[in-house]
Amino acid sequence: xxxxxxxxxxxxxxxxxxxxxxxxxxxxTVNAIEQGRYDPSLPLAIRIARYxxxxxxxxxxxxxDT
Amino acid sequence: xxxxxxxxxxxxxSVLATACLIGTAMAVIAAVNGKVFLAVAMxxxxxxxxxxxxxxxxxSDIAAQLGGREDDERRRLINLKATSASGAVMIIATLAGCLxxxxxxxxxxxxxxxxxxxxxxxxxxxxxxxRRG
Numbered sequence: 001x002x003x004x005x006x007x008x009x010x011x012x013x014x015x016x017x018x019x020x021x022x023x024x025x026x027x028x029t030v031n032a033i034e035q036g037r038y039d040p041s042l043p044l045a046i047r048i049a050r051y052x053x054x055x056x057x058x059x060x061x062x063x064x065d066t
Numbered sequence: 067x068x069x070x071x072x073x074x075x076x077x078x079x080s081v082l083a084t085a086c087l088i089g090t091a092m093a094v095i096a097a098v099n100g101k102v103f104l105a106v107a108m109x110x111x112x113x114x115x116x117x118x119x120x121x122x123x124x125x126s127d128i129a130a131q132l133g134g135r136e137d138d139e140r141r142r143l144i145n146l147k148a149t150s151a152s153g154a155v156m157i158i159a160t161l162a163g164c165l166x167x168x169x170x171x172x173x174x175x176x177x178x179x180x181x182x183x184x185x186x187x188x189x190x191x192x193x194x195x196x197r198r199g
Contacts, residue, residue, distance in 0.1 A: 025138035028127040
């Protein structure tokens with residue numbers, strides 16, 4: 001699943017470590033989400049969306065072929 | 067809606083503490099049996115492994131995982147997948163041992179009991195998690 005977490009994070013000049021601390025996850029998990037290697041759970045996706053002041057659908061995009 | 071449970075500090079030190087206990091027990095048992103080399107080597111390996119995963123866990127994702135640091139949902143999912151994969155290997159090995167026992171006419175041997183325990187515990191766990199969700 002594609003997502004805009006990296007773009008939103010860098011726009012706020014946040015490190016992966018800092019975002020992970022805010023969300024309660026590890027730096028490696030933030031990196032895995034940004035790389036599309038890990039799809040977060042619904043609660044975590046909602047926390048990410050709330051943190052960036054947007055909606056889950058605005059951040060996470062389901063690939064057409066999935 | 068929380069996705070965190072155990073505190074990182076707790077899980078970080080629990081592996082090292084457990085390894086120290088097991089390493090000490092191994093050393094004592096080996097020493098009592100007069101096996102001096104094993105009394106030294108086994109705790110060094112076990113405690114060395116625990117020290118490595120404990121202190122490298124902050125930098126290495128794999129070390130953190132092996133060190134029992136299930137800080138978040140992804141690491142818990144990795145732990146579940148890894149446990150499932152190793153469980154599948156154990157099931158295959160147990161069933162192979164069970165078949166060898168049956169071929170030898172050793173009905174009711176250790177592998178048969180292990181297979182039975184595995185099957186019953188899987189059914190119980192499946193029923194439990196089916197209801198709990």
